[in-house]
Amino acid sequence: MTQRTIKEVRATTVRGKGADYHDQDGYHWIDDHIATPMSAYPEFRQSRQSFGINVLGTLVVEIEADDGTVGFAVTTAGEIGAWIVEKHLARFLEGRPVTDIERIWDQMYRSTLYYGRRGVVLNTISGVDLALYDLLGRLRGEPVYALLGGPVRDELQFYATGARPDRAKELGFIGGKMPLHFSPSEGQEGFAKNIAELAEMRERVGDDFWLMWDCWMSLDVEYATRLAHAAQEHGLKWMEEALIPDDYWGYAQLKQQAPAGMLITTGEHEATRWGFRQLLETGVDIIQPDVGWCGGITELIKISALADSHGTMVVPHGSSVYSYHFVVTRTNSPFAEFLMMHETAEEVVPMFSPLLLNEPVPVNGRLVVPETPGFGVELNPEVPRDRPFTH
Ligand SMILES: C[C@H](O)[C@H](O)CC(=O)C(=O)O
Numbered sequence: 001m002t003q004r005t006i007k008e009v010r011a012t013t014v015r016g017k018g019a020d021y022h023d024q025d026g027y028h029w030i031d032d033h034i035a036t037p038m039s040a041y042p043e044f045r046q047s048r049q050s051f052g053i054n055v056l057g058t059l060v061v062e063i064e065a066d067d068g069t070v071g072f073a074v075t076t077a078g079e080i081g082a083w084i085v086e087k088h089l090a091r092f093l094e095g096r097p098v099t100d101i102e103r104i105w106d107q108m109y110r111s112t113l114y115y116g117r118r119g120v121v122l123n124t125i126s127g128v129d130l131a132l133y134d135l136l137g138r139l140r141g142e143p144v145y146a147l148l149g150g151p152v153r154d155e156l157q158f159y160a161t162g163a164r165p166d167r168a169k170e171l172g173f174i175g176g177k178m179p180l181h182f183s184p185s186e187g188q189e190g191f192a193k194n195i196a197e198l199a200e201m202r203e204r205v206g207d208d209f210w211l212m213w214d215c216w217m218s219l220d221v222e223y224a225t226r227l228a229h230a231a232q233e234h235g236l237k238w239m240e241e242a243l244i245p246d247d248y249w250g251y252a253q254l255k256q257q258a259p260a261g262m263l264i265t266t267g268e269h270e271a272t273r274w275g276f277r278q279l280l281e282t283g284v285d286i287i288q289p290d291v292g293w294c295g296g297i298t299e300l301i302k303i304s305a306l307a308d309s310h311g312t313m314v315v316p317h318g319s320s321v322y323s324y325h326f327v328v329t330r331t332n333s334p335f336a337e338f339l340m341m342h343e344t345a346e347e348v349v350p351m352f353s354p355l356l357l358n359e360p361v362p363v364n365g366r367l368v369v370p371e372t373p374g375f376g377v378e379l380n381p382e383v384p385r386d387r388p389f390t391h
């Protein structure tokens with residue numbers, strides 16, 4: 001391949017749906033009285049949008065090579081991310097060879113340490129990193145999974161996240177992860193309703209189907225431990241993100257106190273190899289980095305190797321194609337998540353719809369990752385984008 005250099009980096013933003021999958025209008029299961037850290041405040045219990053879960057919006061990073069080829073990626077970072085890309089990070093890319101992925105990542109990370117390390121800065125770095133992989137794949141005419149060493153299995157199998165594990169079973173998924181609806185602030189009555197929902201879903205799906213709970217950072221160690229023990233008789237496979245991400249000590253305690261055989265999982269709001277090192281030391285069973293938030297593919301390779309050396313599985317959070325191209329290359333990522341973005345979680349729809357074209361979805365719970373170059377998706381030209389900053 002002719003050595004190509006990066007000509008220009010552009011950051012645009014999109015409002016509504018897209019990578020900010022919480023920015024839904026109208027009824028959606030994903031915003032219907034889900035337990036969160038904000039459930040402590042009754043006025044913010046019913047809707048996550050009420051406390052601003054959708055304020056960021058989508059960031060689209062495009063990287064153009066000197067021959068006009070454009071790679072892109074999407075993540076949750078909106079205008080803040082667009083500013084970081086245009087005003088700060090672009091300098092580490094423009095004029096560099098497109099293969100300088102490690103150097104570019106390292107310079108983006110080190111140069112933002114004084115205001116970054118986690119959160120929206122790492123989301124943004126992830127977006128740039130993924131766009132670079134997309135560009136390299138397009139220039140080489142290869143899917144990203146080939147750049148990562150090639151697949152270790154022929155197809156992916158998925159569990160589904162949504163309010164209807166019973167429907168997920170009919171659709172061929174291997175399990176269903178449902179949101180926990182009631183937080184500790186909703187007392188014993190809420191606790192009983194949580195257990196009743198699980199029991200009812202177990203009735204509907206039968207004994208052999210995986211059922212999991214996504215607790216979205218809403219619990220404390222005492223409540224999570226009690227809930228885990230009460231859930232055991234209903235065959236809960238794992239309890240996800242029970243605690244706030246900074247409570248590494250709480251995760252260690254929860255892992256020790258949880259019933260034998262029930263998995264403790266977390267990590268979608270964690271970032272970088274150092275954050276995941278701390279998490280791995282707690283003994284959790286599965287780590288769940290979001291590829292668009294944890295530092296991108298470049299960082300995920302390191303996180304995954306670290307997890308492998310601990311004997312821990314890596315099952316990325318959501319992330320659509322950015323997850324699929326990675327998961328298919330790693331033996332310690334035996335299955336993938338599919339986030340049901342259908343309003344009532346009854347049908348399979350593309351996760352980042354309507355922003356991406358050609359976004360693959362599982363059929364009968366399975367997917368052969370397409371061999372289209374890069375991540376194999378295109379931006380939908382009908383979705384309006386803004387470029388709030390330039391450099
Ligand atoms: C359903 C959860 O509250 C969240 O919106 C998605 C998530 O954490 C997951 O897919 O995992």
Ligand SMILES: [Mg+2]
Nearest residue numbers: 214240241268
């Ligand atoms: Mg989750």
